Amino acid sequence: MPRRPERGKRPTLADVAERAGVSAMTVSRVVSGNYPVAPPTRAKVLRAMKDLDYVVNAHARSLAATTTKTVAFVVDDVTGPFFALIARGVEHQASSEGRLCLLCTTHGDPERELAVVELMREQRAEAVILVGGAWDTATYAERTAAFARALEKSGSRLVLCGRPAPEEGLPVSTVEYDNEGAAYAMTSHLLANGHRRIAYVGRAVGLSTTDERVAGYRRAHADHAVGFDPSLVRAGEFTRESGTALTEALVEERPDVTAVFAATDMVAAGVLAALRRRGVRVPEDVSVAGFDDIPLASDLTPALTTVHVPHEQLGREAVRLALHRGPGAEDRVMLGTHIVIRDSVAPPRAAVVP
Amino acid sequence: MPRRPERGKRPTLADVAERAGVSAMTVSRVVSGNYPVAPPTRAKVLRAMKDLDYVVNAHARSLAATTTKTVAFVVDDVTGPFFALIARGVEHQASSEGRLCLLCTTHGDPERELAVVELMREQRAEAVILVGGAWDTATYAERTAAFARALEKSGSRLVLCGRPAPEEGLPVSTVEYDNEGAAYAMTSHLLANGHRRIAYVGRAVGLSTTDERVAGYRRAHADHAVGFDPSLVRAGEFTRESGTALTEALVEERPDVTAVFAATDMVAAGVLAALRRRGVRVPEDVSVAGFDDIPLASDLTPALTTVHVPHEQLGREAVRLALHRGPGAEDRVMLGTHIVIRDSVAPPRAAVVP
DNA sequence: AGCATCACAGATAGCGGTATCTATAGAAGA
């Protein structure tokens, strides 16, 4: 009695082989197409495959061939436009390189990140892309380094996207953009407009990205010979709500502030909402600048002056770096940013523009 | 000479077993924890695992155990807030059920969707979740049906999220929300405000979701004894740009329109931008309503009156339905929507509110 | 003491592919 795939079971190479009257090996060759098979034989096999609706078993294949054609990427939250844009870049590049995407979220929880990277190791992903800022703690840096080494040992590759490598000589690829420079440029823009009391709002303490941004903010102040006032740096989250709350407090405590540099566009949206609620006009009374240039930025009222970050390219580069490695291949890319001037920044009312 | 994992190769069960001085089977039992192992033995094994930094091979496991612990979801574009929110729901539920997420995008291309579903079949995903509206063509319906049957045959499950099942008796689960009812409610709201010439903007021709929405729009007109004017339904894409372009044309051709019902909030953002550019005030001159209630909606100026769609729940239900199937388990869920009234709708200037 | 019962650990056989070697025709060359 001919062996036929029972219901609920998928046909295997052997099933196809039997139906086509050839060996399993021949079918395998037709499927992967990396070995000459005589046209008539190939036709028979293709026919049998179609008849049985055969699909290869990716797990069996990666077990035998030790290559998974899979890249994993780990983000805080898919919902954030920042991550979504990078995700799009990753997905694009991955699929154009014939890879599948594994998606995991950490909700900003370092513990979950640990679990998730472990999961990716189980999956033998070719690359694991960690997106977003890193926590500036020694243990976190140590753990990232451990990830990198563990993945390397497994023949996989860690890619840090939008965060710096924790130490030199680690087997990681990094794709970054110039946070410090961007923050410097935007702060300079505000200073050049005559602002002297500029609040930086939405700083998540101890996150690499913001630390760099604050550094740029400070350097700009120094270069313009404006004293740095620590009380103008307001810690919070990267959310709209945080922007609102921080702004409420800021307006209350520091009515002398004439400009707000929000850590992200999302925070800026919250800032604008809070100011509007309080009857503060933007940019007449207070200027507001953002960071990211997410699609929403130009839809805010007033349209947001912000820093453009090439998110999608960030994602694409991450995959490219991970997949094309070899002698002479780069393993570190720094992408440029630039400020986008819209309508939310203007000189302060009583400004003495230099 | 003791067999040790060579560099570049990951340790296997056998390596751990050898180091712990037990059999591979015992190690397997410790790892999966579904069989009693004497505490001292377990300790030895755990020690060896830690020493070697052992990680199971998910592919080998799913090959042997014939269960992949993976759900796949297929969206048009991760960047769209609509999809991102659903994705979040999917990811949440999946990870809380111990499943991994495979992400694929189709860019609205039915051909790519075909390829992608094939890929998911190769991966033996436990469930494949198709997100977003379906094309209303016979061949598309036929193909969806084919997907459903093929996946069912492989012991997997197709879940349609936000689109109806193409035919009865198909092995699919569906999670929908009431497009027709929501559009009816919103149109009624506009009509009740006194609007009589309401444009529906951003209709992608032949997409199930919009067809349903247009149906609700028409039913509301009928119930309010207002004639349906086909020239007020403007076809386009679900993008901000499309909203802008369609509005430009609309204002030009139909200056008598007093309200615009945008197909999505994203389109509404474009509509608002176009109206603002033309100096048309919202809601004083023209009212605008959206659909989706994405986070951006409340940040628009004026804050957008829109239909709230429970995206995240949609995603969660999709996973739940796919994973918990059995006698008596539901395989179809319809989630409710409701309109969210903000500031973008008001009676028309010369309105005679009934 | 004598035997059934446990609780645990090992042996074995695949899961569904691919790498690699071997076998067998027919074509080509001497």
Added chain:
DNA sequence: TCTTCTATAGATACCGCTATCTGTGATGCT
């Protein structure tokens, strides 16, 4: 004509894990 290729297909041995069966001391019971 006989050997040597070359093109094609088959056989075999894993990849790393789990299901399932078998073995064996220690325990409980009469």
